[in-house]
Amino acid sequence: MRIDAPSLYLGSFNSEQFWRDADISQLPAIADQQADAIVSVMDEFQFVFCNSPHDLLVTRLPMDGFYKDYLWELGFSFAHNEFPLIEKMSESGKRSPKGICELLLEARCDPYYQNLLARLSTLSPYSVEPLTEKLCQHYNLQGSGSDIEIVKKVNSKLFSHQLGKHLFPDTVGEIIYSASDLDAVGNRLLQSSPFLIKDEFGVSGKGNLLISSLQILQRIVTYISKQERDGKHTIFLLEPLLNKQTDFSCQLEIDTTGETKILSIQKMLNSGFAFSSIQTAESSFREFLDKSGYFEQVEAIAAELHRVGYFGPVCLDSMVLEDGKIVPMVEINARKSMGLINHHIDAFLTQFSTQGRLMFFSLGLSRHVEFSELLQRMEQSKILFLKDRPKGIIPLASNTFNVNWELHKASANQARAYKGRLYASVVSDNDEEQEQILNRMDNIFAELDIQRFN
Incomplete structure (x- = not known):
């Protein structure tokens, strides 16, 4: 080849x-x-x-x-x-x-x-x-x-939890196998703090549920019990809610021989449990991780993934707690990721000696707006990233903006706005300039009668 x-x-x-x-x-x-x-x-x-x-x-x-x-x-x-x-x-x-x-x-x-x-x-x-x-x-x-089957195994939160228990003795959380387990373990965890119920394959805001009271817990126990009566099996990971300071991820690649290449560290901002924005971590943060032994922990995790038969891209979700402790493995995403996409955007931007911030605009559209019109408005406002003007916004997809237009046309309630998203890399050299770019983007949305929700 x-x-x-x-x-x-x-x-x-x-x-x-x-x-x-x-x-x-x-x-x-x-x-x-x-x-x-x-x-x-x-x-x-x-x-x-x-x-x-x-x-x-x-x-x-x-x-x-x-x-x-x-x-x-x-x-x-x-x-x-x-x-x-x-x-x-x-x-x-x-x-x-x-x-x-x-x-x-x-x-x-x-x-x-x-x-x-x-x-x-x-x-x-x-x-x-x-x-x-x-x-x-x-x-x-x-x-x-x-x-x-190997891919399914290593992407399971149960696998990452069990691997965490093996590699890092202070890994927290418990696996439960029934609604009655959820009731018993949940009651015990609530005595100390709120906790999370994690679905085995939950992702980006789906499949993570925060339990902060006995009333909420009992509603979920009832909900799961009904599914069990209908023949479903139960398996969830319960984790106490940690005092988090920083979410970040490590992008790596494991080849067929087991050799591991660490590609990037990405800092994440989340809204609830869902992705909000992401940017390449600064060198001082990487130095902090290096001095803390984080990259040795990544190598150990990668070796275990290869041992069970996995090779390919990995996004390892990690966090820093408020006391400065690093939790090296929140979960394993054995696939490409938004962090890897941002890494490749920043690799493209090296020719302009700059970096971007990957984010999205959550929108409500009441009429069809051609994506070309949006780009033209951005260019007229001088916020569309161009080779001869290497600052502004690089849109990352066109169809996320108006994929729901046809569904809206067929709807009986056309007075209500339909959902769209503009994913983009916001490229600027400082926070003040970035704010100006975002303000101009908001003005364009207003001119097009588009609501922005985030």
Whole structure:
């Protein structure tokens, strides 16, 4: 295989749902079809991983043409599918919950996709899905990654907890296997502090529930008990709520021989338990981690991952507590990550001697706004990042902005705004300049009658 062999980039940013067993009880959650639709088209972010005009990024929906031209003009290099893998909306008004590998396999008889994938040699997925290996076999691609059962195992919070107990004796938390266990252990934990119930494959605000009172605990126990009566099995991780100072993550790559390369440290800001923004950690923070022995702990974790059969990208979530203690392993994400995306954006920005901050704008749109119009307004306001003006905002996806428009058109309640998100890297040299950029962005939203919620 040549080093410069063209690669296929694709992925599902909600891959945890494909790893979770259907017969396991779940925590209560509010169904949000529009939020799910936004997540489904976050696959556009992966243009940052492509290295040449021969690399192919396949996404569920085609990118906005104006936006794709903008990325090419900046210097990003990739090819991209021009036709959707799925219809924007089914007759029932719902979008496909299928993984991208399954969708591409379903399209294998389509001459367009046959020709598009014929020239490729390798696959670089966001994460390993149940049909990733089958996709590689069908299109004769190398790089399917670890076996799906190993991937499911190492991504489980139960695995990371048990590994933490093995490597770091002061790891806190308990695994419970029934509603009655939840009742007993939860009552005991509440005597000291609030605690978290963590789903085995919860992610980004879903599957983590804060329990701060006996009343809330009893409601959850009742909710889980009902599922058990319906034949579900229960398994959750309970953790006392720690006094956290800083969330951060370590991006690393484990090759097939077990050699580990630490790529970056990313500091995170979260809203509740969900991602809010992320930026590359400053050198002083890395020095603090180094002096504390953190990187030796990362190497030990990576060695255990390889020992059980995993290789590939890893995002290790960690934290610093208010007393200065480092918790090296909050959980393991054995896949690519938002932190890795930000790392690649900053690698691109090194030519301009600057860095960005990856964030998103949570929006409410009452009418259809073309993404090209948004970009044009940003350019007119001089906040769109350009090669000859290397400060401002680099949008990271086009379809997250208005993927829900068709659902809104079919809705009986069109007076209500529909949800959109603008993911972006905000590039500036200082906090005051960044604030000015964000204020101008807010003015553009107001001009377009778009509400911003965060």
